[in-house]
Amino acid sequence: xxxxxxxxxxxxxxxxxxxxxxxxxxxxxxxxxxxxxxxxxxxxxxxxxxxxxxxxxxxxxxxxxxxxxxxxxxxxxxxxxxxxxxxxxxxxxxxxxxxxxxxxxxxxxxxxxxxxxxxxxxxxxxxxxxxxxxxxxxxxxxxxxxxxxxxxxxxxxxxxxxxxxxxxxxxxxxxxxxxxxxxxx
Amino acid sequence: xxxxxxxxxxxxxxxxxxxxxxxxxxxxxxxxxxxxxxxxxxxxxxxxxxxxxxxxxxxxxxxxxxxxxxxxxxxxxxxxxxxxxxxxxxxxxxxxxxxxxxxxxxxxxxxxxxxxxxxxxxxxxxxxxxxxxxxxxxxxxxxxxxxxxxxxxxxxxxxxxxxxxxxxxxxxxxxxxxxxxxxxxxxxxxxxxxxxxxxxxxx
Numbered sequence: 001x002x003x004x005x006x007x008x009x010x011x012x013x014x015x016x017x018x019x020x021x022x023x024x025x026x027x028x029x030x031x032x033x034x035x036x037x038x039x040x041x042x043x044x045x046x047x048x049x050x051x052x053x054x055x056x057x058x059x060x061x062x063x064x065x066x067x068x069x070x071x072x073x074x075x076x077x078x079x080x081x082x083x084x085x086x087x088x089x090x091x092x093x094x095x096x097x098x099x100x101x102x103x104x105x106x107x108x109x110x111x112x113x114x115x116x117x118x119x120x121x122x123x124x125x126x127x128x129x130x131x132x133x134x135x136x137x138x139x140x141x142x143x144x145x146x147x148x149x150x151x152x153x154x155x156x157x158x159x160x161x162x163x164x165x166x167x168x169x170x171x172x173x174x175x176x177x178x179x180x181x182x183x184x185x
Numbered sequence: 186x187x188x189x190x191x192x193x194x195x196x197x198x199x200x201x202x203x204x205x206x207x208x209x210x211x212x213x214x215x216x217x218x219x220x221x222x223x224x225x226x227x228x229x230x231x232x233x234x235x236x237x238x239x240x241x242x243x244x245x246x247x248x249x250x251x252x253x254x255x256x257x258x259x260x261x262x263x264x265x266x267x268x269x270x271x272x273x274x275x276x277x278x279x280x281x282x283x284x285x286x287x288x289x290x291x292x293x294x295x296x297x298x299x300x301x302x303x304x305x306x307x308x309x310x311x312x313x314x315x316x317x318x319x320x321x322x323x324x325x326x327x328x329x330x331x332x333x334x335x336x337x338x339x340x341x342x343x344x345x346x347x348x349x350x351x352x353x354x355x356x357x358x359x360x361x362x363x364x365x366x367x368x369x370x371x372x373x374x375x376x377x378x379x380x381x382x383x384x385x386x387x388x
Contacts, residue, residue, distance in 0.1 A: 098194075108187060130189075170192045173324040173349030175378045178194065 082143075089141070089149045090119045093164050093182035095127075101176040113166065113180060115151065117141055123151050156182075188240050188387075191380040193351065197240040200351075201322045203307055204230060204291075205247045205329030205336060210275045212288035212330065217274045222358035222365065223330040227290040229355040229383055230328055236384035238294070242326070246299045247307045247339075250285055251275040257303040306338035314346055324349040328356030332368045340372050350377040353384075 093115040097107030109130040117123050124138040142150045148157045149164070156164050165179035172178060186197040207230060210216045212223040237244050253276055255263035266274060274283045287293050303310040317325070325343040327336050327350070336357050343350040352372055359365035373379050 106187075170189060170194050171378065172194055173196075173200075173351055173378060175376065 085143055085147055086119070088158060089117045089143070089164075092116050092185045094185055095166075095180050095182045096163075097181060098168055098170070099159075099163060099165065099179050099181040101172055101174060101178075105181055111180065113182060115164070115182060117149065117151075125151060186240055188236075188385065190236075190385050191382055193378055193380055195240070195242075195324060195326070195351070197242045199322055200242050200324040200326055201317060201320075202233065202237040202242050202244045202326045202328065203247050203339065204234065204244060204293075205307060205327060205339060206249055206331070207246070207287055207291055207329050208248055208275065208285045209281070209288050210279065210283045210285065213282050216282040217269075217271050218283075220330045220358050221360050222362075224288065226328075226330070226356050226358045227288055229353075231291050233326075233328055233353055233356050233384040234291070236387050237326070239387035243320075244294075244297050245313075246287075246293050246297060247302055247311075247313075247329070247335075248285055248299060249275055249303075250277055250301050259304060302335075304338075305334045306342045307335070308339060308342035308346065317348070322348070324351060326351045326353060328353040330358045332357045332359040332365050337368055337372060340377050341375070344376055352377050352379050354379050354381050355383055 095111070095113035097105040098109065098111075100106050110132070111128060111130045113125070113127040115123065115125040121140050122138065123141040124136070126134065126136050128134045137152050139152065144150050144155060146155070146157070148155045150156075154166050156166050158164050159181075163181035163183060165181060168178045168180050170178045188195050188197060207223075207227075210218050211220055212227065213219060214224055234244055249258070251258050251266075251274060255266070258266075271283075273279050275285055277285070279285065293299075300307070300311055300313060307313050325339075325348045327339055327343075329336060336352060340350045340352060350372070352369070354369055357365070357369075359368065369379050
């Protein structure tokens, strides 16, 4: 009788032990599976995010750091700046003389010059050099990356006093380059 | 009158041409102190002198005359002359190749000033600066020999006195091309204007 009771207790114990062990294995398996699913989800999310970024970068849309790229007002501002630059040059210019290093104008060499810069992109220029030789040129004018007016072989900028400066190819006794100064009429 | 040489505007009323040490003893081949490249510059010097005259630019012939006791020359030069045993070189009585006369092909007008300098620089121990100030000169044109010594020291002193220093390259000479080039570059670096080529033709 005692043996029967002991056998039943043992069997019951084994059954309980099996039951608990099985439950633990399932939990572990579920946990592992859940973890795997989380990683996949994150990867998927990351991939999606990366893809979104790429898409944003390519389109240039909704990127606060690059707001001006597709800003129509920026294009307008750029056009306005170019227009202002062109307006500075368009008009009739008359040579006053050689701009010396001390700021004075020397017209003693007898050279003269006139330049007409038209708003349609064309120009005409007449230069008489110190020896009395006259040269007439005409064609298309442009503005280069230094914002200087390009007319034939000349690249001319405007100084603080409003003079359009044409290189004379001369220098003074101190080595300063000298420019013919033209004033807008 | 404004004239342009190598793009440089020169006001003849405010300029002077110094023809420095163009003497037979420095220039003529076979002379005691001959500078290798000096003789070849004589035609360019003559052309520059004629151009200056035509423009109304005064020419001053700056020269060395050595005292027999060496009292008016640099000590190293005096010692070198002593060591070489050279006598009657650039003395007032020197004749022929070692004289103070202009080399053949270079002609001084009798009315043009001669200034004797006791050292390399035309300004040292002379009244050149006072003379130029009196005449309202602000630009000193330099020609002659040798570039590293008398031209260069005159150039630096001219700059120190706030003159426009203008060096006529074709009219200057050195003992070698390298020395000539290096000295021209140095002078240009410190603010001198180097004029290349020959003097312009003046009608």
